[in-house]
Amino acid sequence: MAVYTHLAAEDLAALIAAYDVGELVSAKGIAEGVSNSNWLIETSGKDGHGARFILTMYERRIDTAYLPFYLGLLDHLSARGCPVPATIHDRDGSLSREIDGKSVALIEFLPGVSVDRPTPGQARAVGAALAQLHLAVSDFPMTGVQTMGLAEWDRLINSCGHDGLAQIDPGLPEIAFGELSHLAAEWPAGLPQGVVHCDLFPDNVLMLGDEVSGLIDFYFAAEDFFAYDLAVTHAAWSFTTDGSNYRPEIGSALIEGYRSRRSLSVSELAELPTLARGACMRFISSRAYDWLHTPPDALVTRKDPMAFVRRLQFYAAAGQRPFAS
Amino acid sequence: MAVYTHLAAEDLAALIAAYDVGELVSAKGIAEGVSNSNWLIETSGKDGHGARFILTMYERRIDTAYLPFYLGLLDHLSARGCPVPATIHDRDGSLSREIDGKSVALIEFLPGVSVDRPTPGQARAVGAALAQLHLAVSDFPMTGVQTMGLAEWDRLINSCGHDGLAQIDPGLPEIAFGELSHLAAEWPAGLPQGVVHCDLFPDNVLMLGDEVSGLIDFYFAAEDFFAYDLAVTHAAWSFTTDGSNYRPEIGSALIEGYRSRRSLSVSELAELPTLARGACMRFISSRAYDWLHTPPDALVTRKDPMAFVRRLQFYAAAGQRPFAS
Numbered sequence: 001m002a003v004y005t006h007l008a009a010e011d012l013a014a015l016i017a018a019y020d021v022g023e024l025v026s027a028k029g030i031a032e033g034v035s036n037s038n039w040l041i042e043t044s045g046k047d048g049h050g051a052r053f054i055l056t057m058y059e060r061r062i063d064t065a066y067l068p069f070y071l072g073l074l075d076h077l078s079a080r081g082c083p084v085p086a087t088i089h090d091r092d093g094s095l096s097r098e099i100d101g102k103s104v105a106l107i108e109f110l111p112g113v114s115v116d117r118p119t120p121g122q123a124r125a126v127g128a129a130l131a132q133l134h135l136a137v138s139d140f141p142m143t144g145v146q147t148m149g150l151a152e153w154d155r156l157i158n159s160c161g162h163d164g165l166a167q168i169d170p171g172l173p174e175i176a177f178g179e180l181s182h183l184a185a186e187w188p189a190g191l192p193q194g195v196v197h198c199d200l201f202p203d204n205v206l207m208l209g210d211e212v213s214g215l216i217d218f219y220f221a222a223e224d225f226f227a228y229d230l231a232v233t234h235a236a237w238s239f240t241t242d243g244s245n246y247r248p249e250i251g252s253a254l255i256e257g258y259r260s261r262r263s264l265s266v267s268e269l270a271e272l273p274t275l276a277r278g279a280c281m282r283f284i285s286s287r288a289y290d291w292l293h294t295p296p297d298a299l300v301t302r303k304d305p306m307a308f309v310r311r312l313q314f315y316a317a318a319g320q321r322p323f324a325s
Numbered sequence: 326m327a328v329y330t331h332l333a334a335e336d337l338a339a340l341i342a343a344y345d346v347g348e349l350v351s352a353k354g355i356a357e358g359v360s361n362s363n364w365l366i367e368t369s370g371k372d373g374h375g376a377r378f379i380l381t382m383y384e385r386r387i388d389t390a391y392l393p394f395y396l397g398l399l400d401h402l403s404a405r406g407c408p409v410p411a412t413i414h415d416r417d418g419s420l421s422r423e424i425d426g427k428s429v430a431l432i433e434f435l436p437g438v439s440v441d442r443p444t445p446g447q448a449r450a451v452g453a454a455l456a457q458l459h460l461a462v463s464d465f466p467m468t469g470v471q472t473m474g475l476a477e478w479d480r481l482i483n484s485c486g487h488d489g490l491a492q493i494d495p496g497l498p499e500i501a502f503g504e505l506s507h508l509a510a511e512w513p514a515g516l517p518q519g520v521v522h523c524d525l526f527p528d529n530v531l532m533l534g535d536e537v538s539g540l541i542d543f544y545f546a547a548e549d550f551f552a553y554d555l556a557v558t559h560a561a562w563s564f565t566t567d568g569s570n571y572r573p574e575i576g577s578a579l580i581e582g583y584r585s586r587r588s589l590s591v592s593e594l595a596e597l598p599t600l601a602r603g604a605c606m607r608f609i610s611s612r613a614y615d616w617l618h619t620p621p622d623a624l625v626t627r628k629d630p631m632a633f634v635r636r637l638q639f640y641a642a643a644g645q646r647p648f649a650s
Contacts, residue, residue: 008440008441008442009438009439009440009441009532010440010441010442012438013438024438025436025437025438025533026436026437026438026531027438028353028355028356028357028365029355029356029357030353030354030355030356030365031353031354031355031356032353032354040353040355040365042436111350111351111367112350112351113334113337113338113349113350113351113352114334115333115334115335116333116334116335117333117335206351207334208350
């Protein structure tokens with residue numbers, strides 16, 4: 001959550017001049033992104049009326065390889081009317097440029113704020129926006145391999161090991177290893193799929209009142225089941241932050257909003273409980289790994305894996321109930 | 326350089342509603358401020374045409390006591406046409422409000438970027454803006470004690486001690502202690518004074534081309550000699566960052582710009598070399614102290630005290646020359 005690179009105003013002005021967006025008026029480093037640096041940029045705009053953008057600098061080489069996929073996905077979705085930031089192409093038509101050997105990309109700035117305590121009306125709108133996304137990717141020509149799937153959860157949990165997990169919570173090893181076996185046996189196949197967001201937490205949704213004004217941060221987007229993406233979103237939105245309370249009115253509104261735009265097949269509906277347990281396992285595994293590998297005094301706030309263990313326990317006990325609408 | 330507090334969008338919207346600025350449209354935590362959290366806020370504006378603000382949360386109790394001074398100074402200067410952000414008063418006329426026991430203040434957002442490599446035209450504009458500030462404070466009714474003056478430099482350098490300073494550079498103890506004696510003997514008295522900025526580095530100036538669009542960060546503002554403030558600004562602007570090269574065209578343009586708005590008395594001119602050495606000592610002492618008290622792996626970048634030792638050596642050798650225009 002920081003700006004890792006100092007960009008001189010002079011270099012920034014030269015960069016902005018490579019785009020047809022007017023002249024640089026303001027640039028503020030924003031406290032978003034974990035491995036990227038981001039600036040909120042204001043320019044005079046093409047018409048002199050001002051325009052705003054987000055400039056992202058990809059600090060790690062590895063991210064650069066995925067840029068055509070991420071940025072291409074934004075362009076595809078935005079062209080289909082989804083509320084995602086469109087990318088700004090430079091005067092040569094490129095989606096990204098280089099500064100000092102690092103890739104940078106300019107995207108549209110979208111208004112809106114991320115809510116902490118969603119209302120049912122907001123959850124309904126998020127469900128509908130997610131369904132819209134799932135419909136819009138049907139003809140997206142690229143694909144992205146799911147690197148955060150079952151095999152990776154298994155690898156992360158095994159890398160933490162029994163003792164590591166027990167350090168986090170004495171009950172965690174049994175829950176985590178037990179759940180991995182359950183999921184390996186029960187994980188569905190053959191459900192409708194496409195490139196999905198996979199990380200649609202409230203932070204990644206911008207809202208203006210009850211309207212979704214932006215879906216952002218597609219860095220975990222990958223080919224997976226649409227219903228899995230819905231399950232991730234359900235787990236991310238329908239609980240109090242620490243996972244100890246399910247908010248049924250939010251869960252129902254989310255599913256209802258989704259089904260208002262895209263219908264769920266009988267198999268998708270039947271598999272939602274398993275997919276939701278998988279969604280919890282995905283965050284338990286990455287959070288447990290990060291918990292053990294992040295010094296307690298590091299800048300990055302460690303996220304509690306137990307918040308998703310509580311969600312997992314809820315889904316394991318509740319079966320089909322949270323997905324009826 | 327971070328946002329230390331999470332502010333829920335719902336709480337932020339309620340805060341913004343206490344001001345007559347329209348509804349909250351967007352809020353981005355910005356990577357500015359060392360002990361404060363800052364957000365770039367967009368609202369629908371009074372007239373529905375949109376407006377932008379900076380919201381600052383003062384994380385430390387101690388800062389709160391100075392708020393009436395800082396914010397009152399901004400209001401005073403802004404009312405006199407200086408390019409500083411005006412404060413936004415809430416519907417009850419208050420300059421600041423409280424959230425969770427912390428003070429927050431809303432100020433105008435100003436366009437512009439901070440330059441890294443100023444041109445003579447920009448230096449001239451900064452000199453003129455500084456003089457305008459000095460003229461405008463003449464009837465400012467409050468005062469702020471200079472807590473970063475000679476006595477404090479002395480305290481900081483003595484707290485580092487001979488060994489601490491020698492860790493930074495083997496030559497530093499002799500230079501620092503020698504300079505403190507020199508300054509104690511030579512520091513002038515009776516020069517024209519008022520509440521001055523004392524920290525007008527390029528980061529604290531927003532520019533649009535050759536125009537100064539904003540002077541910001543008045544957190545070191547205090548009662549001191551106008552010519553000392555000019556000396557600080559001269560030392561901050563007229564060298565390459567590491568202090569190894571004086572840029573005469575920048576130094577001259579700065580002085581020229583200043584004198585175009587406010588004339589310097591014979592005593593002020595005569596004392597500028599001593600004041601400039603003092604300005605260097607001010608940053609040597611605080612940087613040396615921070616250098617020894619900041620872990621090398623901390624988030625905050627340690628600033629090299631030697632960059633101001635080089636400036637000090639330049640001023641000690643150059644005498645009156647850099648201040649002739």
